[in-house]
Amino acid sequence: MEEVVETGISSVNQLGGLFVNGRPLPLDTRQQIVQLAISGMRPCDISRSLKVSNGCVSKILGRYYRTGVLEPKGIGGSKPRLATPPVVARIAQLKGECPALFAWEIQRQLCVEGLCTQDKTPSVSSINRVLRALQEDQRPPWIHLRLPAGLGPIPRTPHCDSEAPRGPHPGTGHRNRTIFSPGQAEALEKEFQRGQYPDSVARGKLAAATSLPEDTVRCSSFSWKI
Incomplete structure (x- = not known):
């Protein structure tokens, strides 16, 4: 069982190493981990040497081998909000x-x-x-x-x-545009991003999922291409 001793904002892991809850390891520690791995040291030995948990060492090395990036990902809340x-x-x-x-x-x-x-x-x-x-x-x-x-x-x-009028206009030949709910629009977008002209089977499934007539789904695929 891992024993963690609180010391202010820092904690001590079972290897005796200090860490801060919710914060990434310092960059110099990350560099040491990579340098030791390149020199041939096993992750478990790096863990004991630097007093960093084996899981943390493996995660840092795995990300470095995949992407070549050593810096930590953005800390929670640091990503700017786009929908201002x-x-x-x-x-x-x-x-x-x-x-x-x-x-x-x-x-x-x-x-x-x-x-x-x-x-x-x-x-x-x-x-x-x-x-x-x-x-x-x-x-x-x-x-x-x-x-x-x-x-x-x-x-x-x-x-x-072309918003739909309150009542039909027989004989005008004008086709009203369907106003989709956000859920229907999202389902249609996902399907048409995969393929702009779904086949009859896909149209049937999409019509059932969105509670829309299949003719409406067919017309929507045409207007999407336009």
Whole structure:
């Protein structure tokens, strides 16, 4: 049984080595581990020599052999939040003005407007989570959020103007665009990212999973390609 003795913010492992809970090993210790391994020392011997747990030594060496990276990964909470309040506000506004927009279309629009860069854009899953959270709010989602300066409504397009009317218009020949829920949109996106024209079997499974008619799934795959 491993005995750990608390000493302030540090602890002592069963080998007598000091460590800080939740913090990575110092870089100089990591360098010693790699240098000793390169010299031919076994991980268990490195563990005893440096008083670092064998599991920690193996993990550091395994990552170094796979990636060549010696530095620790980002500490929890250090990763910048991409869905900042201005970004969330813009997502809410875009979805409010054009409910038929998919998450990937919103993601692309954020980059086009310069609100996000290609390497610092919320993922499609993150945008869908934002949309689900906004949908739970009974108020119009963009009312209580502050928009970034200089950003106004997106240009109106047939894609946005084709919201479903309250009643049918027989004889007009106009096909209303289906407005998908966030869950349906996420399922469709995952399927169409694998292949933009699913076969009949895949369409049937997707229709059952999303509770959508198969004709709607077929039409969605066509519009996705466009």
